[in-house]
Amino acid sequence: MVAAIAASRAGAEVRLFEKGERVGRKLLATGNGRCNLTNIDLDPAHFHGCVPTFPRSILARHDSAWTLRLFEDLGITPVVEERGRVFPRSGQASSVLDVLRWRMEELGVQVLCGATVQAVERTAAGFRVVADPVPPAGAGGTVDRVVLATGGRAAPGLGADGSGYLLARSLGHRILEPFPALAPLRLSSPWLRQLQGTRFDGAVEVLCRGGVVAQSQGEVLFTDHGASGPAVLDVCRAAGECLQAGDTVHLNVRLVADLEPDVLRQEVARRFEHLPQRPVSAVLVGFLNKRLIPAVLRESGVTDLEQPAGSVAAAVRGRIAETLRSWSFEVIGTGPWAGAQVTAGGVDVADVDPDTLQSRLVRGLFLAGEVLDVDGDCGGFNLQWAWASGHVAGENAARGA
Numbered sequence: 001m002v003a004a005i006a007a008s009r010a011g012a013e014v015r016l017f018e019k020g021e022r023v024g025r026k027l028l029a030t031g032n033g034r035c036n037l038t039n040i041d042l043d044p045a046h047f048h049g050c051v052p053t054f055p056r057s058i059l060a061r062h063d064s065a066w067t068l069r070l071f072e073d074l075g076i077t078p079v080v081e082e083r084g085r086v087f088p089r090s091g092q093a094s095s096v097l098d099v100l101r102w103r104m105e106e107l108g109v110q111v112l113c114g115a116t117v118q119a120v121e122r123t124a125a126g127f128r129v130v131a132d133p134v135p136p137a138g139a140g141g142t143v144d145r146v147v148l149a150t151g152g153r154a155a156p157g158l159g160a161d162g163s164g165y166l167l168a169r170s171l172g173h174r175i176l177e178p179f180p181a182l183a184p185l186r187l188s189s190p191w192l193r194q195l196q197g198t199r200f201d202g203a204v205e206v207l208c209r210g211g212v213v214a215q216s217q218g219e220v221l222f223t224d225h226g227a228s229g230p231a232v233l234d235v236c237r238a239a240g241e242c243l244q245a246g247d248t249v250h251l252n253v254r255l256v257a258d259l260e261p262d263v264l265r266q267e268v269a270r271r272f273e274h275l276p277q278r279p280v281s282a283v284l285v286g287f288l289n290k291r292l293i294p295a296v297l298r299e300s301g302v303t304d305l306e307q308p309a310g311s312v313a314a315a316v317r318g319r320i321a322e323t324l325r326s327w328s329f330e331v332i333g334t335g336p337w338a339g340a341q342v343t344a345g346g347v348d349v350a351d352v353d354p355d356t357l358q359s360r361l362v363r364g365l366f367l368a369g370e371v372l373d374v375d376g377d378c379g380g381f382n383l384q385w386a387w388a389s390g391h392v393a394g395e396n397a398a399r400g401a
């Protein structure tokens, strides 16, 4: 939509093909329905891809101040919240979609919904866009230039399902194997069935090649297949990258992240000494979410959950404290795609001009947004990239490069 607006403003006659019944369906789901539209801290470290420097020149020219001006001009009053995240004052993602749709209407962008692009073919004069169903007469697919802004594979139920990669590949572009980022982690553990549905404030770290490659603090949620929640989404990309490289990956979960190891050991020991008659399964009640306790005890070597706490050996108590401090799970994957917010990987940016976003392989083809091998952290960075790259691609497509 931003590409269409920029191209139209630059004087082009614009036709937007959208496979869904409406444009911008994914936008409605962003920021838990509030649309975290950018972040005022656009440190380059928040953006990833095989060429991490690729988005820098565009983001330097189209930073968060540019995004705020763009949306203020459209009618959105931005509000900055904690960690620099920006939302519309309305608190409604739908208002962001409304103003984009209205501006396209004002500019005369021809929006063709329910039109899935099946092929983009190079012709002598430009491109032929083959859509299914075939758009009505007068909305033909012969165009001078194309902006491919088909998104990635994350959350396919909201539109983008990876079909853009096929279009890019058919035009000669290489695709770096996409994997879900900002997604749950799939873990191998016998305890998941017991743990699923349990939420807690903790911390996680990803271990790979003998070291910690990512860590985060915040809410963690155990699911039937692994772990999710904001802290897990934060470290998902690093885990996915290690898995892509064929490495063994572990997730250390800190069920108790706010106590120093010594203090935690003392607290566990104190509880066992204070309540020696209670069954061991009851000793941590009031300290730890009850649903976590049986699995923590078994993981630490307790076989009889009804035995009196006083009979549990000191070494086992030490292991319980250690499990609470750092419980290691093997990571076997990221995703599923349905639960992912963004795609890592995609069209190899080595074949795309970082200033204009024109393909180096096909003149007149421009690429923007998540379809490219650029992804950002959670916090407004992915939409920032979508707006900025969409604007650059649209404007340059209208100018003819």
Ligand SMILES: Cc1cc2nc3c(=O)[nH]c(=O)nc-3n(C[C@H](O)[C@H](O)[C@H](O)COP(=O)(O)OP(=O)(O)OC[C@H]3O[C@@H](n4cnc5c(N)ncnc54)[C@H](O)[C@@H]3O)c2cc1C
Pocket: 017, 018, 019, 020, 023, 024, 025, 026, 027, 029, 030, 031, 032, 035, 036, 037, 038, 115, 116, 117, 118, 149, 150, 151, 152, 154, 155, 158, 159, 160, 161, 163, 164, 340, 341, 342, 368, 369, 370, 371, 379, 380, 381, 382, 383, 384, 386
């Ligand atoms: C649940 C969720 C919450 C998110 N929250 C945030 C957030 O708060 N802040 C943030 O910065 N990022 C967020 N993101 C990520 C962000 O939404 C995406 O990175 C961004 O929308 C990518 O923009 P895009 O235009 O490249 O692709 P998309 O927004 O995916 O749009 C691509 C469009 O192309 C259409 N399309 C695809 N293939 C075809 C085809 N062959 N023919 C015709 N049409 C086609 C799709 O239907 C879709 O409408 C969230 C993502 C999800 C899933």
